[in-house]
Amino acid sequence: MADSIMQEKKECYITGSVSGLHCHHVFDGCRRKASDKWGCWIWLRADYHNMSDRGVHFDSKLDLQIKQETQKRFEQLYGRNRFMQVFGKSYL
């Protein structure tokens, strides 16, 4: 797995908490492998991941927000064309 393009430290992306962390692939399903390869993953506290209703896997607004922030960062690094090649659709 490549280093995350979103975080340098191992801490929750939302709360900054450093315990009970889960690794979340920002673009999952069929795009999970590409997320791995391109560092599109973040640390989340369990409740913001999938252990409560506010978790990113259940809160589509939060999910989209994180996808958009990740796409923006990716495009700063590699550009829109590469994003479209790798992930096949834009979230912006």
Ligand SMILES: [Zn+2]
């Ligand atoms: Zn996840």
